[in-house]
Structures are given as C-alpha cells and as structure tokens.
Amino acid sequence: MTVEALNQRTARIDGELKVSGGADYAGDHQLPGMLHGYPVVSPVASGRLERLDFDAAMGAPGVVEIIHGGNFPRLNRSPDSMAEENKVGEVRLPFEDDQIHYHGQYLALVVADSFEHARAAARLVSIEFSCAPAVAGLSSAGEGREVDDEAVTLGEPARALAAAEVRIDAEYRIATEAHAVMETHATLASWQDDRLTVYESTQGVVFHRNALAQVFAMAPEQVEVIAHYIGSGFGSKLFMWPHSVITCAAARLLGRPVRTVLPRQWNFANTGHRPASLQRVRLGADRDGKLQAILHDALNETSPVEAYSDSCASATPSMYACDHVAVTQRIAEVNHGTPTSMRAPGEASGNFALETALDELAVELGVCPVELRRRNFTVRDPASGLPWSSNHLLECFDDAAGRFGWERRDPTPRSMRDGHELIGYGMATQSWSAMRKHCTARASFLADGRLSIATGTQDIGTGTYTIVAQTASQLSGVPLDRVEVKLGDSQLPAGPLSGGSMATASTLPAVAGAVREAIATLQRLSIGEGGRFEDAAPSALEFRDGRLWHGDESASVAELLQTLERGSVDAVVSTAPGDEQKRASFRSFGAVFVEVRWDPGISRLRVARVVSTIDGGRMINPLTAHNQLEGGVVMGLGMALFERLEYERDGRLHNHNFADYIVPVHADMPEIELVTLDYPDLAFNEFGARGVGEIGLTGVGAAVSNAVFHATGKRIRELPIRLEALLEE
Amino acid sequence: MRNFSYQAVERVDSAVARHTEFATSAFLAGGTTLIDLIKLDVMRPEQVVDVNRLPLKRIDLLDDGRIRIGALVSNTELAHHPLIRARHPLLSAALLSGASTQLRNMATTAGNLMQRTRCAYFRDPTVPECNKREPGSGCAALTGINRLHAVLGTSEHCVATHPSDMCVALAAIEGAVEVEGPAGKREVALLDFHLLPGDTPEREHALEADELITSVVLAPHLDSAGAHYLKLRDRASYEFALASCGVILALDGQRIGQVRIALGGVATKPWRAFEAEASLVGVVPGRESFEQAARLALAHARALEHNAFKLPLARQAIVRALETALDDAQGGMSPPARSDTGAGSPAGDSP
Structure with missing residues (x-):
C-alpha cells in the first residue's frame, strides 16, 4: 500500500470551511418563512406558576404566537433509554405541569418574525408565580438516596480498613460546572406534511432523531436530524433538551419553520452541567x-x-x-x-x-x-x-x-x-x-473516481471527518483529497454518539469494512459480464493506489464504473464489539x-x-x-x-x-x-x-x-x- | 433589545442638541458597555446618539506639560501612545491590564470613564432589587453573593465596585475631565468626576443632563517618579480586578518625596488612599512603612459576607506595588512601569 494515511498528523479536512465561515452550524440555517423563538423562563428556582399575561407581548412588533402550556400539544415522554438510543437530557416534557423546579425552566416560547422582536416581546410577558422553599445546593440537600445498581464491594473493605496500619479519611467537594460550549444550543425545525426536519447542535443525530420520533409519535424515518458541524458539546449536546421539543412543536402548530437559538444565559441552566459532588x-x-x-x-x-x-x-x-x-x-x-x-x-x-x-x-x-x-x-x-x-x-x-x-x-x-x-x-x-458501540457505514465509489463515505455519527470538532477520510484513504489508496465524508445526518447509516471517547473505536471498523466491501464489489463486478476485466480470475486482480490491477494492466475507478455503466458502487457494513470484553x-x-x-x-x-x-x-x-x-x-x-x-x-x-x-x-x-x-x-x-x-x-x-x-x-x-x-x- | 431611534452626529454641539430631544438618551462611542446593557435590557434608551464621527481623537501635549486626550481616543491607542508611555507609564500599564485586545480597540477614553459596574445584580433586570438600576428597590448584593463587591466607599444602598483599570491610573495621575453641555463648556476635576453611591447610587458621575465628555486632561507627570500597576484577579487576563493598586512614587534623596496610591476592584469609585500617602511622605521607604500605609488605606473598609479576603488582598497589592514602584524610582529591578497583570505567559494581553 503506497498511501500511508493513518498515524499521520493530518490537518482537519474541514478546517478551511471552519475558518472561512463556510461550515454550517445549526443556528446558521435559514428557511423561507422562518420564524424565531425566544424563551420565557422562570425567574425563581421553586414554586408554582400561577399565570402568564401575554397581553403586552402579543401586541409587540413582529410577534406571531406565544407557545405555552395552554396551547401546547399533547406529546409523549421519550422512554429515555440508552439501549434504545432515545435517551434525553430531561424526560419531563415542556410545560407539563405548573410546578417550577428550577431557575430558567421554560414557561413559554415567544415566536416572532425576527430574533430581536422575539427577545423584546419575551421581556414583556408578565409572570405570576408563588414561591416555595428551594433546596439551593448540595450542602443543604441532605443525604439523598442511594443508586442501587452502582454499589460495588470487593472483599471485606470495612474489616480491611480497620486492620490497616495507616488510614486516610477525607471529604472532597467539587462545584457545579458548566459545559460552557462556544456554539450555543440551537434548533431549526421544519415540517413538510408528516415529515420533520431538524437542524440541531447535537452530539448524536441518531439519538436525537429517535427521541423526537418518540415524543411526536412518529416513525424514526419521518424525522431527519442534521448536525453537519458542532461548535463544542462536552456532553451537553449528547441528549435532547426541551428547547428542541418546544421548537418542533411550535413549527408544527404554526405551519412554518421555527428557529430557536438558545440565549447564552440559558445554556448554563437548561442544557445540563457537571453536578456538584461531595x-x-x-x-x-x-x-x-x-x-x-x-x-x-x-x-x-x-x-x-x-x-x-x-x-x-x-x-x-x-x-x-x-x-x-x-x-x-x-x-x-x-x-x-x-x-x-x-x-x-x-x-x-x-x-x-x-x-x-x-x-x-x-x-x-x-x-x-x-x-x-x-x-x-x-x-x-x-x-x-x-x-x-x-x-x-x-x-x-x-x-x-x-x-x-x-x-x-x-x-x-x-x-x-x-x-x-x-x-x-x-x-x-x-x-x-x-x-465501543455498533456503527454502520456506507462506502461508495463514485463515477468521478472519488470515494464517498457516509455514516450517521458527527464531528463535534474533534476531527472525526478527518480520521474517517484517513481510514478510507489508507484502505483504498484513494488520495485524501479524493475522499468525501458525509456525517451529521440521521438519514445516513446509523452511527454512534460522539461521546465517552468511543466515536473513533466505534466508527472506524465500520468505515473500514464498508471500504473493503466496496472494493470487493467493484472487483466482482469488473470480472463479471460487461466488466473491464471480464472473466479474469479473482486471484489475478489487485486493488492498489486507487486502481484495479490485472497484471500490468490497470484501470481507474472512474474507468471501471464507466465500463460497467454505473453511477456508483456502494457497500454498507455494520460492525459491533464482539466478546472481547x-x-x-x-x-x-x-x-x-x-x-x-x-x-x-x-x-x-x-x-x-x-x-x-x-x-x-x-x-x-x-x-x-x-x-x-x-x-x-x-x-x-x-x-x-x-x-x-x-x-x-x-x-x-x-x-x-x-x-x-x-x-x-x-x-x-x-x-x-x-x-x-x-x-x-x-x-x-x-x-x-x-x-x-x-x-x-x-x-x-x-x-x-x-x-x-x-x-x-x-x-x-x-x-x-x-x-x-x-x-x- | 427594545427599539430606539439612532442619530449619528458630526459636531459636538449637535450631539448635545440631539441628546436633549429625548428623556432617555445615550451617547454611543465604542459601545462595549452600552450595547451589552441594552441587549441585557438594563439600559433602555429611547435614543442613541452616535458620537464616533466627532473630531475628538487627538492626543496633544499642552504648553504647561499637561496632556489632552480626546474623548474618542481608543484604549489601545492611548496605551501605546509614545507620550503616554514616556510620561504616564502607569496609565499605559493600567489600560493594558484591562479587558481584551478586541475590547480595547473599540473602547474609548470617555467610554471607559463612563463604564458601569459589573455587579451581577445590576446587570440582570430579572433581579428586582438594585438601587442603581431602579432607585429605591433595594440592594440584592448586600445579602447575596458579594465576593466581587466593594469594601471601600460603600453605602447601605449600594456596594458595587467601579470596574475600570484606566480610572485607577487616572486617579493617581490627576487632572480634569472637559465636558460640553447645553449650558456650555466646563471642567470637572478627575478626582471629583466619579461619585460615591451614598443614598443616590443611580448617580455615578458629576455630569449634568445632556453633557458630553470631550476630553480628559492629565496633570503634568512627576519628575523621575517610579510607577507600578498591580492587578490581582481570578484569572490572568480578560477579568476584572479583585484588588488592584496603582502607585506613583518620587524620591527626595533617600526619602519619599511624593507618592500617590490609587485602588481598584475594592471601592465604589476609583479610590485614592490619601491617608496612606500622607503616612509615607518624608519617610525612608521600607517594608514596615509600606505595611503601615496599607493598613491605613483599608482602615475604613467594611467587609460583606463573601469579600472579607479583599482587605488583606488589597493590603498585599499596595505593599507589592509600592515596593515595585520604589525599585522603579531607584532605576532598579523592574523595567519602567512594567504592567504586572498576572499573566503567566507571553500569550497574555500585554504587548
């Protein structure tokens, strides 16, 4: 193999797009007729919502509708399952009841013809609430409850501790930490009949698609979640948060695309954090x-x-x-x-x-x-x-x-x-x-000689696009700049979450399998009827440097496909961990x-x-x-x-x-x-x-x-x- | 953001005239405070008068040794100007310890004087209690999270710190603010420009209605003085001071001839420690006299629940700034008025 693409300090293949503004993040997308959402949130941490007064806000310039508990559709809670890949950040549905559980909890979404109008009107919503005593932090939260399935005991630790010559006994505290993502959370939802398309800043297009399908009682195929680029997630974008549900519901209710770019402040409250610990x-x-x-x-x-x-x-x-x-x-x-x-x-x-x-x-x-x-x-x-x-x-x-x-x-x-x-x-x-998790990838040799790889994982800024391209290039001999990588779309063959340091180990075996399978298919077709090397013995063929060789004769991928009169040769391969654990x-x-x-x-x-x-x-x-x-x-x-x-x-x-x-x-x-x-x-x-x-x-x-x-x-x-x-x- | 009317003007008199046309008007220069606060819904001007085209961008040395700085001179330009670096290195150092390069490129001299507090309660209109924002509503900081708040110049109505580094240096340098308003031109002494909160914390400065700052005039520099600006903060850059100290110190033989000590991050306005200064004049400088001066500077400080550490921290800042300024005056250890901003690496904001 002459291409050495692995183990190389390859600059990000998407780097130029990112530094030139060409990379499309969720909040960059615009659709015809699109409206803008801005949340109204609870100003207190505990209590009950008594009344929302929308009179002033509804009369403000540009306001189209205000989404709230009174006009919100009946939806379903996601089963919140890791195994079924529909886990969500918060299982409670938006506006589900009038309890206020925390500061920043969504109470309504103002939808207007511009972001500025939505924000200005959101501030005109008058919120009547009654306060209840809050548990303000871990130090006043008591002992809590034990998580049963997480206790581990090896040997006889209490006895061994008592018998030890030297003992240390100390308490350690860590404050609540925010993910502090640079790209704020954003959702752009658009409905076409019974299909939902969502641009979302997410670390898991498949999880997000599955969760939305559960919430809106749809088949997963009816929902498409797109996240071509993500401006950091650190875990806060692994699982769906309520702003996405509210925005999708608003778009359906209004029959127009709605985009909510979550204000910076509420990225600190409504999209998770590392919990304080003792x-x-x-x-x-x-x-x-x-x-x-x-x-x-x-x-x-x-x-x-x-x-x-x-x-x-x-x-x-x-x-x-x-x-x-x-x-x-x-x-x-x-x-x-x-x-x-x-x-x-x-x-x-x-x-x-x-x-x-x-x-x-x-x-x-x-x-x-x-x-x-x-x-x-x-x-x-x-x-x-x-x-x-x-x-x-x-x-x-x-x-x-x-x-x-x-x-x-x-x-x-x-x-x-x-x-x-x-x-x-x-x-x-x-x-x-x-x-490591399961992953499915598709490899396609295209008529112009390029190799296209597609898998429904995403690149959260870590270089997934690049290592997928490196892997495909290494295995095929197709130069890196002739490899196309498609990620960040739930319509692609299902890929893993970008989290837990598992994307590389999960994704690359599937990519490799698909590339090998595509090469094998190309060879098989090329020795078949109408192929470039019709009737040649399989053992006499070698795929090398992006070309198929038979003795001294060779043909490029483009030539092979032209001979076959095909637009592409594709292979889809799924891989999963075995019993190595x-x-x-x-x-x-x-x-x-x-x-x-x-x-x-x-x-x-x-x-x-x-x-x-x-x-x-x-x-x-x-x-x-x-x-x-x-x-x-x-x-x-x-x-x-x-x-x-x-x-x-x-x-x-x-x-x-x-x-x-x-x-x-x-x-x-x-x-x-x-x-x-x-x-x-x-x-x-x-x-x-x-x-x-x-x-x-x-x-x-x-x-x-x-x-x-x-x-x-x-x-x-x-x-x-x-x-x-x-x-x- | 609420809608407001916008006017860009070319002349000082028309800026003032425009400003009078609305009950709540705001002059827009660099916008690094104003635009933020409008977006946060803290400031709600009906009209914004853009003064960026006014001819107030010069720095001139006057015949009497004073330096006139146009209101629109950017913080970056001011910090790097040869006259300022040579004669008022304290000002240059203080400016460069503040904000970030991008903000300093936008921020102006007058805008820095008008900078508003970073008190989180002031900046969050969903908090009902803030006497600065809503006179008579109370002060959430008194019983809230007040680690960053002031220990000097506070009142029962407001404990917000003044955030500026530049103004700390100006307090030490002294001089005047030149303003123009409906009643004509006048001058306000720099030390009188910022007001203590008292029972009117919404009044932050000595400007009358519709007055516009046109320039700042620096007093002549002290001959052969040493200077140092020391800023202590939670991180090394792009962060407001927990305590900062600007010192100008001139020796008279072996003794201290003149000394100015100004404090930031601990007071409700750019703070001069006059008693501390007086205790040092005519004294042979040394650790003991510096510590005594530091104690005097904080003698009237009042701590809140979370900011008691600012008393010892400010004392430390004073002692170290005095020591470093003394070195500087003696032509010793430190390069002239090095900015000691806590940056641990050359990647910091300082040039």
Missing part, C-alpha cells in the same frame, strides 16, 4: 504503602425532574491493586437545572477525590507519590478480574516524570522557591474506560505532572507547567488527538482553579454568562507537554485506537491540588481552588 474517600494501607482498603462514597446533585447519577466512583475499583474495595453513589435533589454528562463524567470528579487522597497517604507515609502508585500497580482489573488488554501506566509514570524533572522535587512543602514564588510539584494518575479489560491510563507557583505576598497562584503522558492506544491522527488531550488539560485547569456555577440562597443561578462564569484564557495557559505512547490495542479493534476525548482532563484537578499542597503546605479539598482559600497574612 465525596468521602477512606484508604487503608500498610507501612510500605500497599493499599489494603479503598472506600469511596460519592454524592452528586440532581434536579427534581431527573435522577441523574454521575457515577463518580465507577473507576475506583479498577485503578489500583487492592482486594478490598467498596464504592457507593448517592444522588440528592436540588432546585437546579438537570445535570448531565460533562467531559470525563464521573471519573474526572472521582479521580480528584481518589488521587488527592493518595497524595495525602504518600505524605502520611513519607513515600514519593509516584512510588506509591507504582507499588499499587495492578496487572489485572480488580473490578472484572480480567487481565488488561493493554496497560502501560508504569511507562507513563517514567516518561512523564522524566520529562517533568520530578527528581528535582524536594518533598518538603514550601521548600522550593524562586524569587517571590513558592514552587509546588504534584502528580496524579489519569484514566478513562474504553468503550469477556476476555480482557479495556482502559486507557496516563500520568499528569503539574508545577504550580504560589506568590504568598500577593496571593497569586498559577500553573506553570503540565506534562502528561497518555497510553490511549493507537493515535489515528496525532495532531487532532493531541489537540483533544490538550483541550482536556485546559478544561482540567478550569475545574481546578476557575469554574464554578454559583447559586443564590434561593437556588437562582448567579453567574450564567461568560463574564461571571470564568474559564481559563490564554494568559492562564502553562507550557503543556503531551506525549502519547501509541501502543495499539488490537484486541479492542483492528486499528488499536481507544479514543482520547476524556482522559486528558482526568487527573489534572488532583495534580494541581497536590502541587498546591507541596507549594503552600495547605491541603485544599475543594475545587475550584480560589485565592482566598490560600491567602496568608
């Missing part, structure tokens, strides 16, 4: 640091209308060699919008608690934190009892520690100084589970090292350096993979130092905008060095890729807090770490 970790170890017991109890907030579990401790049993492990998960209702998966859901939060507790254990024992983790390395997954398919965590420790210069660390807190600044070094293990455990690991600098004279904390070495399987495209990992580190720094949704005493959101909800900016960025070990995990899929969307974020929070302890001598068990927690006078 975790208790108890560790028992012997004097050498061998773990004897791990007990990890997690509690996360959920909303009154959805039981969302973040599964914070789900990775804990798999992390270290320990025979006695217990994890539990509880959820407690608060009057906030519904939480959902946010990048490295659960594991990012759980990792912070576990990896900080390990640092506390290392301090207690006087053992190097890296050495402590090495001593507890496990050659099999204690959770499943199965061996790792591919695990190079020890090499991650060595590689990252070496690059970072960990050997220069004086373990005594406050011992390393540079001018005004105290220097702290900290580290943590990184991890994310490997998942019964033979091995699949998980990515990494090690992250952080240098912080603390200037106690002016209470300034900054992260100066991050080094992370990742064992994530084969990198199909190191350029886009590193970009994802780097983005993960940036988001981890946000979690560690900046990001915090704040709620008032009565549960109202306080900082639902980009000025007051702060995320890291360029000036906060440290030097980030990322290394991927690139050991293919071939038992997982033929490309050996495990996906890298989440793992970069994990470990960063703990590594920062551990470095902060080393710099300052203060153990901060709450994220984000703000300067007042460290201020010294």
Whole structure:
C-alpha cells in the first residue's frame, strides 16, 4: 500500500470551511418563512406558576404566537433509554405541569418574525408565580438516596480498613460546572406534511432523531436530524433538551419553520452541567504503602425532574491493586437545572477525590507519590478480574516524570522557591474506560473516481471527518483529497454518539469494512459480464493506489464504473464489539505532572507547567488527538482553579454568562507537554485506537491540588481552588 | 433589545442638541458597555446618539506639560501612545491590564470613564432589587453573593465596585475631565468626576443632563517618579480586578518625596488612599512603612459576607506595588512601569 494515511498528523479536512465561515452550524440555517423563538423562563428556582399575561407581548412588533402550556400539544415522554438510543437530557416534557423546579425552566416560547422582536416581546410577558422553599445546593440537600445498581464491594473493605496500619479519611467537594460550549444550543425545525426536519447542535443525530420520533409519535424515518458541524458539546449536546421539543412543536402548530437559538444565559441552566459532588474517600494501607482498603462514597446533585447519577466512583475499583474495595453513589435533589454528562463524567470528579487522597497517604507515609502508585500497580482489573488488554501506566509514570524533572522535587512543602514564588510539584494518575458501540457505514465509489463515505455519527470538532477520510484513504489508496465524508445526518447509516471517547473505536471498523466491501464489489463486478476485466480470475486482480490491477494492466475507478455503466458502487457494513470484553479489560491510563507557583505576598497562584503522558492506544491522527488531550488539560485547569456555577440562597443561578462564569484564557495557559505512547490495542479493534476525548482532563484537578499542597503546605479539598482559600497574612 | 431611534452626529454641539430631544438618551462611542446593557435590557434608551464621527481623537501635549486626550481616543491607542508611555507609564500599564485586545480597540477614553459596574445584580433586570438600576428597590448584593463587591466607599444602598483599570491610573495621575453641555463648556476635576453611591447610587458621575465628555486632561507627570500597576484577579487576563493598586512614587534623596496610591476592584469609585500617602511622605521607604500605609488605606473598609479576603488582598497589592514602584524610582529591578497583570505567559494581553 503506497498511501500511508493513518498515524499521520493530518490537518482537519474541514478546517478551511471552519475558518472561512463556510461550515454550517445549526443556528446558521435559514428557511423561507422562518420564524424565531425566544424563551420565557422562570425567574425563581421553586414554586408554582400561577399565570402568564401575554397581553403586552402579543401586541409587540413582529410577534406571531406565544407557545405555552395552554396551547401546547399533547406529546409523549421519550422512554429515555440508552439501549434504545432515545435517551434525553430531561424526560419531563415542556410545560407539563405548573410546578417550577428550577431557575430558567421554560414557561413559554415567544415566536416572532425576527430574533430581536422575539427577545423584546419575551421581556414583556408578565409572570405570576408563588414561591416555595428551594433546596439551593448540595450542602443543604441532605443525604439523598442511594443508586442501587452502582454499589460495588470487593472483599471485606470495612474489616480491611480497620486492620490497616495507616488510614486516610477525607471529604472532597467539587462545584457545579458548566459545559460552557462556544456554539450555543440551537434548533431549526421544519415540517413538510408528516415529515420533520431538524437542524440541531447535537452530539448524536441518531439519538436525537429517535427521541423526537418518540415524543411526536412518529416513525424514526419521518424525522431527519442534521448536525453537519458542532461548535463544542462536552456532553451537553449528547441528549435532547426541551428547547428542541418546544421548537418542533411550535413549527408544527404554526405551519412554518421555527428557529430557536438558545440565549447564552440559558445554556448554563437548561442544557445540563457537571453536578456538584461531595465525596468521602477512606484508604487503608500498610507501612510500605500497599493499599489494603479503598472506600469511596460519592454524592452528586440532581434536579427534581431527573435522577441523574454521575457515577463518580465507577473507576475506583479498577485503578489500583487492592482486594478490598467498596464504592457507593448517592444522588440528592436540588432546585437546579438537570445535570448531565460533562467531559470525563464521573471519573474526572472521582479521580480528584481518589488521587488527592493518595497524595495525602504518600505524605502520611513519607513515600514519593509516584512510588506509591507504582507499588499499587495492578496487572489485572480488580473490578472484572480480567487481565488488561493493554496497560502501560508504569511507562507513563517514567516518561512523564522524566520529562517533568520530578527528581528535582524536594518533598518538603514550601521548600522550593524562586524569587517571590513558592514552587509546588504534584502528580496524579489519569484514566478513562474504553468503550465501543455498533456503527454502520456506507462506502461508495463514485463515477468521478472519488470515494464517498457516509455514516450517521458527527464531528463535534474533534476531527472525526478527518480520521474517517484517513481510514478510507489508507484502505483504498484513494488520495485524501479524493475522499468525501458525509456525517451529521440521521438519514445516513446509523452511527454512534460522539461521546465517552468511543466515536473513533466505534466508527472506524465500520468505515473500514464498508471500504473493503466496496472494493470487493467493484472487483466482482469488473470480472463479471460487461466488466473491464471480464472473466479474469479473482486471484489475478489487485486493488492498489486507487486502481484495479490485472497484471500490468490497470484501470481507474472512474474507468471501471464507466465500463460497467454505473453511477456508483456502494457497500454498507455494520460492525459491533464482539466478546472481547469477556476476555480482557479495556482502559486507557496516563500520568499528569503539574508545577504550580504560589506568590504568598500577593496571593497569586498559577500553573506553570503540565506534562502528561497518555497510553490511549493507537493515535489515528496525532495532531487532532493531541489537540483533544490538550483541550482536556485546559478544561482540567478550569475545574481546578476557575469554574464554578454559583447559586443564590434561593437556588437562582448567579453567574450564567461568560463574564461571571470564568474559564481559563490564554494568559492562564502553562507550557503543556503531551506525549502519547501509541501502543495499539488490537484486541479492542483492528486499528488499536481507544479514543482520547476524556482522559486528558482526568487527573489534572488532583495534580494541581497536590502541587498546591507541596507549594503552600495547605491541603485544599475543594475545587475550584480560589485565592482566598490560600491567602496568608 | 427594545427599539430606539439612532442619530449619528458630526459636531459636538449637535450631539448635545440631539441628546436633549429625548428623556432617555445615550451617547454611543465604542459601545462595549452600552450595547451589552441594552441587549441585557438594563439600559433602555429611547435614543442613541452616535458620537464616533466627532473630531475628538487627538492626543496633544499642552504648553504647561499637561496632556489632552480626546474623548474618542481608543484604549489601545492611548496605551501605546509614545507620550503616554514616556510620561504616564502607569496609565499605559493600567489600560493594558484591562479587558481584551478586541475590547480595547473599540473602547474609548470617555467610554471607559463612563463604564458601569459589573455587579451581577445590576446587570440582570430579572433581579428586582438594585438601587442603581431602579432607585429605591433595594440592594440584592448586600445579602447575596458579594465576593466581587466593594469594601471601600460603600453605602447601605449600594456596594458595587467601579470596574475600570484606566480610572485607577487616572486617579493617581490627576487632572480634569472637559465636558460640553447645553449650558456650555466646563471642567470637572478627575478626582471629583466619579461619585460615591451614598443614598443616590443611580448617580455615578458629576455630569449634568445632556453633557458630553470631550476630553480628559492629565496633570503634568512627576519628575523621575517610579510607577507600578498591580492587578490581582481570578484569572490572568480578560477579568476584572479583585484588588488592584496603582502607585506613583518620587524620591527626595533617600526619602519619599511624593507618592500617590490609587485602588481598584475594592471601592465604589476609583479610590485614592490619601491617608496612606500622607503616612509615607518624608519617610525612608521600607517594608514596615509600606505595611503601615496599607493598613491605613483599608482602615475604613467594611467587609460583606463573601469579600472579607479583599482587605488583606488589597493590603498585599499596595505593599507589592509600592515596593515595585520604589525599585522603579531607584532605576532598579523592574523595567519602567512594567504592567504586572498576572499573566503567566507571553500569550497574555500585554504587548
């Protein structure tokens, strides 16, 4: 094979469209006769809606209709099933009752001839409500209820903990975090008879299509969901939110297309968030640091209308060699919008608690934190009892520690100084589970010689278009710029969600299968009647460099199709994981090292350096993979130092905008060095890729807090770490 | 956004005349505050008078050593102007520590003076209580989330901080604001321009109805002074100050001859710490005298539930800014009036 398209630092094939404004995002689309929706939301977090007065709003310029509980059609709740691929963000239908469950809950949608008119009129709607006491946050939510199927017990953890020579027992808190997507959520809905077409910013066109079909009692084939480009999702666009249902219903009611671009503020309330969590970790170890017991109890907030579990401790049993492990998960209702998966859901939060507790254990024992983790390395997954398919965590420790210069660390807190600044070094293990789902792809050789690939997954900015093209090019020999990739449309053969770091491992095998099948079909047709190599022996043919060869003779795809008088040769192939999960455990690991600098004279904390070495399987495209990992580190720094949704005493959101909800900016960025070990995990899929969307974020929070302890001598068990927690006078 | 009438004008007198035609008019310059607040439904002008075409874009050195800055000079141009960099490096540093490059390119000198508070309750009209927005309605910040609010110059009616960095430097430099209104031209001393909230927090400045700022005149710079602007904040850029301090310090032999200390992020208006300054004049500078000055500067501060940390933080800012300005005056450690904005990497906003 002369084309080497895999494992290459290939720039995004959609890059030019994106930087030139040519990429069409959901909110960019316009249809003839289109109207604009703007939501009216609850100004309080708890209570009852008594009355909406639309008189002034209906008389405002440009207003066509106001959609609300009084004129909203009867719809069906989605079954909300992951297995049936119709899971939604919030199962409660819009305007279902007059209960107010959280600040920002939709009460109506003003539809007008322009966005500005809709917004102006929305502010004229007068809302009468009665207030009820709100559960304002996790700290006042009580103990909640246990999520039964998430408890895991290995061995006898309580007994082992009691018997341990050294014990750590600490509580860790993480604030509610927002996905803070750059592209706001948007829906453009249009009905033609009994067909619904929806442009939506979604990480799952198939899930969204299925959910809408359930809600509107239609066959999935009657609904088309399109998301050609997505301007970041981070989990908030995995599952359908109510704005989409309201907009589709409004379009049907009015008989005209309706577009709702969700105002920035309500992207912070109505499209999920990483729930606040409170975790208790108890560790028992012997004097050498061998773990004897791990007990990890997690509690996360959920909303009154959805039981969302973040599964914070789900990775804990798999992390270290320990025979006695217990994890539990509880959820407690608060009057906030519904939480959902946010990048490295659960594991990012759980990792912070576990990896900080390990640092506390290392301090207690006087053992190097890296050495402590090495001593507890496990050659099999204690959770499943199965061996790792591919695990190079020890090499991650060595590689990252070496690059970072960990050997220069004086373990005594406050011992390393540079001018005004105290220097702290900290580290943590990184991890994310490997998942794969079924996928169907179509490969088509076109009459002009191009190869077209289509699958109903989507590119959320991570490079899926590009790696699909690379894979097709690699297997066919067709040059990259002659490969066309179609994603982001539910009419295409069904593809996976873009989430959980599973898109690459799920999609590429189907793409490869379809390309191979298309080549085989082309060969078979070409030796058949009327073919270019009629009656040639199959074994005498070879498809190479995008041409079919028979001895010294060859023909291009275009020629082959012309001879066959066909517009295209197509193949559709479905792939799914096999029984490999019964033979091995699949998980990515990494090690992250952080240098912080603390200037106690002016209470300034900054992260100066991050080094992370990742064992994530084969990198199909190191350029886009590193970009994802780097983005993960940036988001981890946000979690560690900046990001915090704040709620008032009565549960109202306080900082639902980009000025007051702060995320890291360029000036906060440290030097980030990322290394991927690139050991293919071939038992997982033929490309050996495990996906890298989440793992970069994990470990960063703990590594920062551990470095902060080393710099300052203060153990901060709450994220984000703000300067007042460290201020010294 | 509500509909409003829009007028673009070419002359100062016609700008003023137009402004008088509606009960609620607003001058539009860079728009970086006004347009936001209109979209948020906080400001609801019936008319917007676009003054961007007025001939107020010059920076001139006057015969007496003062510098006149046209109202429409952008923050970027002002920060990089050779006269400002040479004579008032504190102003340049303060400007560059604020906002982002794009905002500084749009924002103007007069607009920066007129910048409104970032108090989240002021900016959210669904919160009923805000005396600044709706006089007499109350103050949600007093019992709400007030981590970012002021500890100096507050009243029982308002605790909103003044957000500007530029104005902190101006408070230290001193000078005048030149305005023109229906009654003609007049001058307001810079230190008198911004008002304490008292029981009228809706009144933020000394402008009379329909008056337009035409220029800012800086007092002559102090000879051989050192200067430093230190801004402490939650992230390294594109963020308002939790506490900031601008210092101009001139030595007289081994002793402090003149010193100006201005504070931002902690007060309801750009703040001068006169008592702290007085305690330093004639003193041989040192850590102890700086700490004493810092204590005096915050002596009358009143903390709310979430912002008590601002007292020690502001004291730290004062001490470090004094130390760095002293170095600068001695021609020592620091490059002249380096902007210390917390940026940890050259990727920051500072040039």
